Amino acid sequence: MLRFLLRRLAFVLLVLFGITLITFVLERVVPGDPARLLAGTRASQQVVNQVSKSLGLNRPLLVQYGLYMSDLAHGNLGISIVTRNPVTHDLVQYFPATLELIIYAMFFGIVIGVLIGVVSASRGGKTDVVGETIATTSLSIPVFWLAILLQFLFYSRLHLLPVSGRLNPGVSPPHTITGMYTIDALLEGNIPLFLDALAHIVLPAVSLMVPEVGLVAKTVRASMLEVLGRDYVRAAQAKGLTRWRVYFRHALRNALLPAVTVMGLEFGLLISGTVLVETIYSWPGLGSYTDQAIASSDYDAIMGVTIVVAVAYVVVNMLVDVLYAYLDPRVRLT
Amino acid sequence: MAAVTVAPGGSVRRRVSVVREFAGISVRNRLAVLIAGLSVLVTLTDAVAGGRFPFLPSPLAQNLVATLAPPSLSHPMGTDEYGRDILSRVLAGTMISVEVTLVVVILGATLGMLIGVVAGFFGGTTDEVLMRVTDMFLAFPFLILAAAIATAIGRNLTATIIALTVVEWPWYARLARGQVLSLREHEFVLAARSLGASRRRLMFRGILPNVMPVLITQATLDIGYVMLSMAGLSFLGIGAQPPAPEWGSMILDALTYQPQAWWYALFPGLALTITAFGFNLLGDGLRDWFDPTLAGLRGDTGPAGP
Numbered sequence: 001m002l003r004f005l006l007r008r009l010a011f012v013l014l015v016l017f018g019i020t021l022i023t024f025v026l027e028r029v030v031p032g033d034p035a036r037l038l039a040g041t042r043a044s045q046q047v048v049n050q051v052s053k054s055l056g057l058n059r060p061l062l063v064q065y066g067l068y069m070s071d072l073a074h075g076n077l078g079i080s081i082v083t084r085n086p087v088t089h090d091l092v093q094y095f096p097a098t099l100e101l102i103i104y105a106m107f108f109g110i111v112i113g114v115l116i117g118v119v120s121a122s123r124g125g126k127t128d129v130v131g132e133t134i135a136t137t138s139l140s141i142p143v144f145w146l147a148i149l150l151q152f153l154f155y156s157r158l159h160l161l162p163v164s165g166r167l168n169p170g171v172s173p174p175h176t177i178t179g180m181y182t183i184d185a186l187l188e189g190n191i192p193l194f195l196d197a198l199a200h201i202v203l204p205a206v207s208l209m210v211p212e213v214g215l216v217a218k219t220v221r222a223s224m225l226e227v228l229g230r231d232y233v234r235a236a237q238a239k240g241l242t243r244w245r246v247y248f249r250h251a252l253r254n255a256l257l258p259a260v261t262v263m264g265l266e267f268g269l270l271i272s273g274t275v276l277v278e279t280i281y282s283w284p285g286l287g288s289y290t291d292q293a294i295a296s297s298d299y300d301a302i303m304g305v306t307i308v309v310a311v312a313y314v315v316v317n318m319l320v321d322v323l324y325a326y327l328d329p330r331v332r333l334t
Numbered sequence: 335m336a337a338v339t340v341a342p343g344g345s346v347r348r349r350v351s352v353v354r355e356f357a358g359i360s361v362r363n364r365l366a367v368l369i370a371g372l373s374v375l376v377t378l379t380d381a382v383a384g385g386r387f388p389f390l391p392s393p394l395a396q397n398l399v400a401t402l403a404p405p406s407l408s409h410p411m412g413t414d415e416y417g418r419d420i421l422s423r424v425l426a427g428t429m430i431s432v433e434v435t436l437v438v439v440i441l442g443a444t445l446g447m448l449i450g451v452v453a454g455f456f457g458g459t460t461d462e463v464l465m466r467v468t469d470m471f472l473a474f475p476f477l478i479l480a481a482a483i484a485t486a487i488g489r490n491l492t493a494t495i496i497a498l499t500v501v502e503w504p505w506y507a508r509l510a511r512g513q514v515l516s517l518r519e520h521e522f523v524l525a526a527r528s529l530g531a532s533r534r535r536l537m538f539r540g541i542l543p544n545v546m547p548v549l550i551t552q553a554t555l556d557i558g559y560v561m562l563s564m565a566g567l568s569f570l571g572i573g574a575q576p577p578a579p580e581w582g583s584m585i586l587d588a589l590t591y592q593p594q595a596w597w598y599a600l601f602p603g604l605a606l607t608i609t610a611f612g613f614n615l616l617g618d619g620l621r622d623w624f625d626p627t628l629a630g631l632r633g634d635t636g637p638a639g640p
Contacts, residue, residue, distance in 0.1 A: 011469070018470045026482040129362065136618065140611035142562045144569045145585055145603030148592065156593035265472070272477040276566055291570065294481040302478060309475040 008318045012311060019310045020072070020303065024065050027299045068303075077307070078300030082292050087304035090289060095308070096179025097166060098274050098285035103180075104201055105208035105270065110263065112209075113216025114252070117259075120217065121224035122247050131217065138214035144276040147207040151280065154203060162200050164282040171196055204281040208273050212266075219262045223255040230254075257328055264320030271309050363619040369612025373428050380429035391419045393426040393579040402595045412597035414587065420597065423579035424605045430580050431609065434491055435561045438498040443553045445499070446506025451545065453507065454514030455537055465511065468504040476501040476563065477570070484572040491580075494564055494573040501563075502556065509552055513545045547624045555617030558610035565606055581606045 039051045052058055056067050071078065077087035113135075120131030155163040166181055167173060174184035174193055182201060185194035227233060228251055236250045278287030286305060293301035379387060386392045397417030405412045411420035453464040480497035487493050517523060523540050531540070565582030567573035574580030576587065581602040588599035 011466070014466065015470050015473050018467075019474055022474075023478075023482050026486045132362075132618070136611060136614045137607075140558055140562075140614050141607050142565055142569075142582070142585075142603060142610075144566060144582075145599065145606065148585065148589065148599055149603070152593050152596065268473070268475055271475055272563075272566070275477050276569065279570070290478065290481075294478075294485075294570065294572065297485055302481065306475060306478045306482075309478065310473045313473045313475075 004321075005318075008314070008321075012314050015310055015314055016072075016307065017069075019306060020069065021065065023303055023306050024068065025061070027302065028061055028064070072307075077304040080293070080301040080304075081298045082296050082301065087300050090301065091286070091304055091308055093179075094284060094286045094289045097181075097283060098278070098287060100180035100182065101201065101204055101208060101274060101278070101283065101285060102270055104205040105212060106263075108205070109209040109212030110216050113213045114220050114256075114259075116213065116217040117220025118224055118247055118252055118255075121221045121228065121255075122243070122251075128221075131221070135214040135217040135221070138210045139218075141210060143207055143211060143273050144280060146210060147204070147277050147280040150203050150207060161203055163203055166200050166284065167193075167196055168200075204277050204283050207277045207280075208270065211273065212270065215266055215269075216259060216263065219259040220252075220255060223258045224251060227251045227255045253327070257324060260320055260323055260327070264317045267316045268309075268313050271312070362615060366612055366615030366619050369608060370616045373432055373609045373612065376425055376428045377432040380426055387422055387425045390422040390425070393418065393422040394577055395419070395422075402591060402598070404595075405597050411601040412595070414584075414595075414598055415591060420584075420601055423584060424581070424601050426579040427581045427584065427602060427605065428609065430491070430574065430578065431561055431564065431606070434495060434564055435557055438495055438502060438560050438564070439553045439556055441495075441499045442502030442556075443506045443549055446503035446508075447510045447545065447549055449503070450507035450510025450512075451514055451537070451542065454511040454518070455533075455541065461511070464507070468507045471500065471504045472508075474501070477567070480567050481570075481572055484567075489572050489575060491574050491578075494567050497567070498560055498563060502560065505556075506549060506552065510545055510549060513548055514541055517541050517544055551617060551620045551624055554613065554620050557613040557617065561606065561610050561613070 039048045043051075056064055059067075068078075075088060077091070079085070080087050080090055083090055116131045116134060120128045120135075151163045154161045162168065171193065173181055174188050174190060177184045177187055181197035182194055185191075185197055224247075233246060233251050236246045241250075274285065274287035275290050276287070277283065278285050279291045282288070286308070289301065290305045292298070293305065376387070391397075395418060397413065400409070400413050400417045401415055403409055403413045403417070409419050409421065411424060413419055414423070449464055449468065453461040453468075476497065479500060480494065483497045483500075484490075484493040487496070518541070523536060526536055526540050564573060565580070565585070568580045568582030569586045571583075571586065574583045576583060584602040585599050588595065588602075591598055
């Protein structure tokens, strides 16, 4: 176990090194002047030069990269051109909103997906065709288009759910405990605030959830089909256990293993989805932050998001492997 | 029909068997072949006619007296803010989508296959280095990579193709490597090796042909995903640029005119969904065909024999 964690830690460092290097080189070959952007369009050339010097932009690329990495080791990710705050500050501020969205989307995506997958595989016939069609459709709908459709339907037509931001205008957010409004409001015991936050998260979370449902359903269905013919499932059936007990207690437990791995690998997909969904719903999270950073060539911000996402991805997959070993005692972590 | 089947002409018999095959497959697979075939047909027609569809207005032709017109007989899908016919634009969008997607999938699969096969076949340090690099690329958030590439070489479809290829290849590399590792231990490869087959012969005659079906299936399954990602990049403004009739960028333009001009965003998105759906079904069908255990209780049959 310790060896496994050390190996993974080494891998995190490798990923950090590789990804920052690639992003760094790509960003710096760009014909654009971050010093000019930061100083403002009306600043004199002298001021621009000064800013350029203070940012170290006049030094060789390799030296710049070395400086960036040494700053990174000290937890300094530079300053965002858009918000003019330290990038670390921005990331800490925007991360909980995105995490909240992802948790809701993943949780309901997995629950619904597992249900569809299990029912599809075990019932077969027409049910399977319906289940598979739902799964394939959910993987074929563009997330951003779905988000716009839902916005149109629930806001413009039905006036049911809010479609922008995290709370109604004028409502002050709960005290920051986790930064996730629904959870913080509950912890404060403020039910109206909780309901307000919940209403705001429904549509973006559903938009983000849809492809997840299809993916989980397909993986679970495939691995259920592999497991259903096995002897221990037959034995459980022969013992006279109820169908649902056989499916959910005996078959699903084993069928979930491959599904868990796929979910971990697809975490990156979810992150990319947040950029699209958050932009449409004005959700103040990492996705919107990324979109702004991309639009204004905000190097340090883009780099900061890249690092956070890549590290999150590696950590999630490490957790998946640990979970895998827990679910299947035969798996040894090396 | 039976008389034709016994006729000596090989080509006739072959054609009939294709028809039979089509009639014999499930409704789902027929739908898949239909949609995928249709989108390829639209693409070819567009390409032959120079980026527009016959009998329809050009996708770029503006008509400033009929801007944002709702669907009607003359414009079945309505018009956009410049009075351009949305139906023509949606059809022309098929060409862009299918072309870019196929380029990305073919490039990504080829590159990934080469790296994966080399890693699996040679093993040892080569394998270790190649796979760590592959894992690193898997951790790269594709949107951000695409954004970085787009800022470096410009916001256009070339940047989209490069970005998506860079994101696609690691999956194929992992898949190909896994296949090679398991194939290496198969009896027929061991037998060929003990008969003194050269490494090159083992790789190109023994292993590669058996890796291909899995990779082709995966590639087909990926088409839908790549298509959606490409539209997503255009929607964020870092892919296709106006006035190109690309589905994602049409939906982005439509945002300004929501919710009044509902048809503007609806039809490009619908076209995208249906096309992706068709290719996803096609991929599922291929997968079931090569690996009948996944066909479930539906009763599709796979190819006969090993």
